[in-house]
Amino acid sequence: xxxxxxxxxxxxxxxxxxxxxxxxxxxxxxxxxxxxxxxxxxxxxxxxxxxxxxxxxxxxxxxxxxxxxxxxxxxxxxxxxxxxxxxxxxxxxxxxxxxxxxxxxxxxxxxxxxxxxxxxxxxxxxxxxxxxxxxxxxxxxxxxxxxxxxxxxxxxxxxxxxxxxxxxxxxxxxxxxxxxxxxxxxxxxxxxxxxxxxxxxxxxxxxxxxxxxxxxxxxxxxxxxxxxxxxxxxxxxxxxxxxxxxx
Amino acid sequence: xxxxxxxxxxxxxxxxxxxxxxxxxxxxxxxxxxxxxxxxxxxxxxxxxxxxxxxxxxxxxxxxxxxxxxxxxxxxxxxxxxxxxxxxxxxxxxxxxxxxxxxxxxxxxxxxxxxxxxxxxxxxxxxxxxxxxxxxxxxxxxxxxxxxxxxxxxxxxxxxxxxxx
Numbered sequence: 001x002x003x004x005x006x007x008x009x010x011x012x013x014x015x016x017x018x019x020x021x022x023x024x025x026x027x028x029x030x031x032x033x034x035x036x037x038x039x040x041x042x043x044x045x046x047x048x049x050x051x052x053x054x055x056x057x058x059x060x061x062x063x064x065x066x067x068x069x070x071x072x073x074x075x076x077x078x079x080x081x082x083x084x085x086x087x088x089x090x091x092x093x094x095x096x097x098x099x100x101x102x103x104x105x106x107x108x109x110x111x112x113x114x115x116x117x118x119x120x121x122x123x124x125x126x127x128x129x130x131x132x133x134x135x136x137x138x139x140x141x142x143x144x145x146x147x148x149x150x151x152x153x154x155x156x157x158x159x160x161x162x163x164x165x166x167x168x169x170x171x172x173x174x175x176x177x178x179x180x181x182x183x184x185x186x187x188x189x190x191x192x193x194x195x196x197x198x199x200x201x202x203x204x205x206x207x208x209x210x211x212x213x214x215x216x217x218x219x220x221x222x223x224x225x226x227x228x229x230x231x232x233x234x235x236x237x238x239x240x241x242x243x244x245x246x247x
Numbered sequence: 248x249x250x251x252x253x254x255x256x257x258x259x260x261x262x263x264x265x266x267x268x269x270x271x272x273x274x275x276x277x278x279x280x281x282x283x284x285x286x287x288x289x290x291x292x293x294x295x296x297x298x299x300x301x302x303x304x305x306x307x308x309x310x311x312x313x314x315x316x317x318x319x320x321x322x323x324x325x326x327x328x329x330x331x332x333x334x335x336x337x338x339x340x341x342x343x344x345x346x347x348x349x350x351x352x353x354x355x356x357x358x359x360x361x362x363x364x365x366x367x368x369x370x371x372x373x374x375x376x377x378x379x380x381x382x383x384x385x386x387x388x389x390x391x392x393x394x395x396x397x398x399x400x401x402x403x404x405x406x407x408x409x410x411x412x
Contacts, residue, residue, distance in 0.1 A: 015249045016256040027258055034256070035263035042271045049279035056286045058293055064286070071283045091276035099271060115264075119250050120257050124264055186250070 010193035014117055014186070034121070037113040041103045049098075070098070074233060081237040082244065089240050092132075096125065097233035104185065104225030108218065116228075117185035119178060126177035129236050137243035148246045177235055184228050188221045379403045 018030035052063040060068055074094045078086040086093075100116055107114025115121050137145040149166040150159065195217065198210035382403055386394045 011248055016253045016260070018256070018259075022259075028255065029262045030256065030259045031263065032256060032259060034260055035267070038263055038267040042267050042274075045271060046274050046279065049275065049283070053279075053282045053286055056282065056289070058286075058290050060286075067283055068287060071280070071287070091280055092272065094280065095268070095272040095275050098275070099268060115260075117250070118260060120260050121264055124261055125268075128268075182250070 010190045033113045034115045037106055037115045041106050045098045045102050078237050082241045085244055093233055093236050097229055100232050101229035114185050116181055119182045122178035122182040126174040130174040133239040133243045152247055181228050184224055188224055192217050
């Protein structure tokens with residue numbers, strides 16, 4: 001927030017600020033505040049997961065237990081949705097979950113940046129899932145993968161109507177997956193910022209109310225940060241399951 | 248909205264996302280997750296080993312308990328047998344001793360009765376003799392009549408109770 005009062009848009013917090021410019025041909029691969037948030041997120045995940053299990057003790061410390069619980073949480077999620085066949089996709093789902101979760105959490109820190117509030121980032125992640133799952137489906141079933149769009153037991157005359165709906169539904173997966181995360185992060189952070197402005201603009205004593213609301217909203221946002229990472233991971237698991245088992 | 252307005256940073260965001268996400272994926276896949284997995288496997292195998300060894304120890308303990316029970320049963324049987332034997336032996340010994348004691352007492356009583364009878368006989372004979380002498384002396388002192396010894400003896404004999412025999 002600008003102290004001078006020139007900018008008071010609640011969307012200002014989502015602005016990309018380049019730190020270092022890398023010109024490759026005509027393309028600028030600038031290292032921005034978004035990239036920095038990603039680097040911090042990655043550093044937190046790698047350091048935590050490496051250092052917490054450094055001792056590899058049979059009886060875990062509390063920190064080691066957190067790593068083990070997060071491992072077990074995703075492993076169980078994958079087992080429940082995909083089954084034993086899903087084990088080989090565990091590193092990918094775990095990476096997605098941790099990246100989105102810690103990215104959301106890092107975004108909750110004051111003056112930091114939420115890279116998951118950018119549609120281009122969430123869409124890229126969703127696109128990776130979508131393309132990967134589609135390739136997996138074709139690799140597993142070949143052309144038979146198209147039978148995924150035909151609902152078993154349906155009368156033939158319904159097919160012309162329902163196949164396009166199924167195809168559109170399938171193609172909209174990356175959009176829904178990415179927009180869900182992006183919109184949740186955007187809405188939550190914008191709301192907090194709006195209430196933060198109320199704290200400043202309202203008369204002294206009445207500003208306490210929006211401040212209390214911010215505290216409550218921050219708690220809710222932390223819950224949403226976890227929930228959205230979970231939703232992203234579980235949908236990835238379900239898409240993998242669809243690709244492996246069709247119907 | 249900066250998300251849709253700052254399109255000039257789309258490529259850089261995608262580039263850094265690909266680089267960082269790929270690094271994170273490879274790091275977790277190759278380094279972090281195998282470590283956590285190995286710890287979990289180690290723990291699982293330790294728990295399995297402990298359970299196996301606990302089951303083995305339990306089986307051994309049950310076997311030992313069986314042996315102890317068997318030994319206790321045998322010991323009780325032996326004790327019971329010993330008590331029975333000792334009791335019988337003691338009873339026989341006591342009966343024998345009592346029998347012996349009865350015999351001894353009977354003999355002693357018989358001997359005592361014989362001795363008493365003999366003593367009575369001797370005493371009566373002595374009384375008879377003394378009575379005879381006293382009677383003889385008394386008659387000779389008071390009458391100066393010669394008295395036949397046999398008469399005195401017959402008279403004393405008649406007065407004496409027939410105790411002897």
